[in-house]
Amino acid sequence: MTGHSNFGRELLDKFEGVVIIFPGDPAYEESRKVYNRMHDLYPIMIVQTMSRAVLKAVVKYGALHNIELAIRGGGHHIAGFGSTHGGILIDFSPFTDVHVDAENGIARILPGARLRDIDNTLCQRGYVIPVGTVSDTGIAGLTLGGGIGWLLGSLGYTCESLIGADVLLANGTIVNAEDPAHEELLWALRGGGGNFGIVLEFRFRLSLLPTVYCGTIEVFDESIEEIFKNLIVYLNEYCPPNLVVAPLLKVVNGGRVCKLFIDFCLSNSPDNREIHQLESYLGASIKHALITRNYASWQSWSDEHFSTPMRGYWKSVCPDFMGAEISTSLLACAKSMPGENCSITLEHFNPSRRINQAVSCALPLVKMHYGILFSARWLVPADDVKYINWVRSSAECMADEWQGTSYSNYTPSEVGKREFVWRGSERLFLAKKRYDPANLFRRNHNISGVNRDA
Ligand SMILES: Cc1cc2nc3c(=O)[nH]c(=O)nc-3n(C[C@H](O)[C@H](O)[C@H](O)COP(=O)(O)OP(=O)(O)OC[C@H]3O[C@@H](n4cnc5c(N)ncnc54)[C@H](O)[C@@H]3O)c2cc1C
Incomplete structure (x- = not known):
């Protein structure tokens, strides 16, 4: 038995209700896996607990022995940050409680909750938090990295609804991020990733569930380029803040046909006039299909497509402006997709929405106008090079548009020379230095300026 597993066994002896899974245990194989099957990682132990005493002991032990700590919420990060090779995995995925405090307009959420836990609990009670678009995603990583979803235009990024958190810091203390003394911590948690500590509870501002009108416009003939x-x-120029539009390019029919799917979610509109305006702007022949007026069901609309974990590689390019001519390059990239599980998604951050919103957050995307996500999923390792090359070369084609900002939640572990996840974030470097000076929390897109002025 190694010293590290002795430590784990001591925790089991000392504390009740803690689950620790070691290599060789029956549950180990399944528990070590993350959603992106490219990452085949073997932690030295997997700790599943919400006991603050145990978590403090793990942090202390990790700091003392310089062991990498990985923290898993939903395990969905493309870079495999939801596990570790040779480190200790703190796996919160069994802890999914969502508590609604309607009187104070707050939801208290444990760090293993998935978006489905949140949508199911809140929508029934007439509330919402603006989260992402696939139900299995973890709220923890989504929020800490930013959080883009169907209510972005009206309610902002997920992290903009974060109003407080209990955070276990590298020095072993637990603090409330809403305490004015930790204003910088709350600011940094809103989009600065898992760099600052372990979040034990998230607290979000509740918003009222909007009425919605959600659907898709499909375009797949020679008019694609003009419509795009x-x-x-x-x-x-014209998109109103209550309309979120997400165009997606894919190939179908064995790669012979390129399709443009324009998914949309319109919120709080009395008569859907915004959709008709969009259609008439796109071209007379365009017609949309209404899929649902129920927000919760739109939230799980694409779940089936993502239900099987596969190998995956993404790149994210976030320009602060994009001219219409970019459609030609994006279509050329789409036509060279190596398989039907590849896509190019355009996300519109609609800067006009910010006029009435004043939440201060670390998320670099708040200054950007668009995100372009190049994504590929496939099954067999022999195809790795083909798919990864397609993603990389497509992102590279956008070089002229690319201001160097990437969305941390969509960025793989290796970051290219011209990519910046934390672009221009001097304030984040200072927060990292204050809250995690020895960089204990490094299994993330790391804010690695910790020693820069040493
Ligand atoms: C199918 C799919 C759909 C997606 N859709 C969207 C979308 O619509 N919008 C969007 O914005 N993003 C989306 N994403 C990206 C998603 O936001 C990121 O993958 C996010 O990091 C996932 O969070 P997680 O908790 O599941 O991940 P994990 O891999 O568990 O964690 C991600 C990071 O957060 C850190 N972390 C996790 N929990 C804690 C904690 N309690 N304290 C401190 N640090 C912690 C981890 O250390 C890690 O660095 C999607 C991803 C997938 C795979």
Whole structure:
């Protein structure tokens, strides 16, 4: 028995209700896996507990022996940050409680909750938090990295609804991030990733569940390029904040046909006039299919497509402006997709929405206008090079548009020379230095300026 497993066994002896899974245990194989099967990682132990005493002991032990600590919420990060090779995995995934405090307008959420836990609990009670678009995603990583979803235009990024958190710091203390003394911590948790400590409870501002009108416009003939151009002009100039539009390019029919799916979610509109305006702007022949007026069911609309974990690689490019001519390059990239599980998604951050919103957050995307996500999923390791090359070369094609900002939640572990996840974030470097000077929490897109002025 190694010294490290002795430590784990001592915790089991001393504390009740703690689950620790060691290599060789029956549950180990399944528990060590993350959603992105590219990452085949073997932690030295997997600790499943919400006991603050145990978690403090693990942090202390990790700091003392310089052991990498990985923290898992939903385990969905593309870079495999939800596990570790040779470190200790703190796995919160069994802890999914969502508590609604309607009187104070707050939801208290444990760090293993998935988006489905949140949507199911809140929507029934007439509330919402603006979260992402696939139910199995963890709220923890989503929030700490930012959080883009169907209510972005009206309610902002997920992290903008974060109003407090209990955080276990590298020095072993637990603090309330809403305490004015920790204003910088709360600011940094809103989009600065898991760099600052272990979040034991998230507290979010509740918003009222909006009425929605959600659907898709499908385009798959020779008019794609023209319609795509019109769409970009529409997004640049006319898109109202209560309409979130997410165009997606894919190939179908064994790669022979390129399709444009324009998914949309319109919230709090009395008569859907915004959708008709969008259609008439795109072109007379366009017609949409209403999929649902129920927000919770739109939230799980694409779940089936993502239900099987596969190998995956993504790149994210976030320009602060995009001209309509970019549609030509994006279509050329789409036509060279190596398989039907590849896609290019355009996310519109609609800067006009910010006029009435004043939440201060670390998320670099708040200054950007668009995100472009190049994503590939496949099954067999022999195909790795083909898919990874497609993603990389497509992102590279956007070099002229690319201001160097990438969305941390979509960025793989190796970051290219011209990519910056924490672009221009001097304030984040200072927060990292204050809360985690020895960089104990490094299994993330690391804010690695910790020693820069040493
Ligand atoms: C199918 C799919 C759909 C997606 N859709 C969207 C979307 O619509 N919008 C969007 O914005 N993003 C989306 N994403 C990206 C998603 O936001 C990130 O993958 C996010 O990091 C997932 O969070 P997680 O808790 O599941 O991940 P994990 O891999 O468990 O964690 C991610 C990071 O957060 C840190 N972390 C986790 N829990 C804690 C904690 N309690 N304290 C401190 N640090 C912690 C981890 O250390 C790690 O660095 C999607 C991803 C997938 C795979």
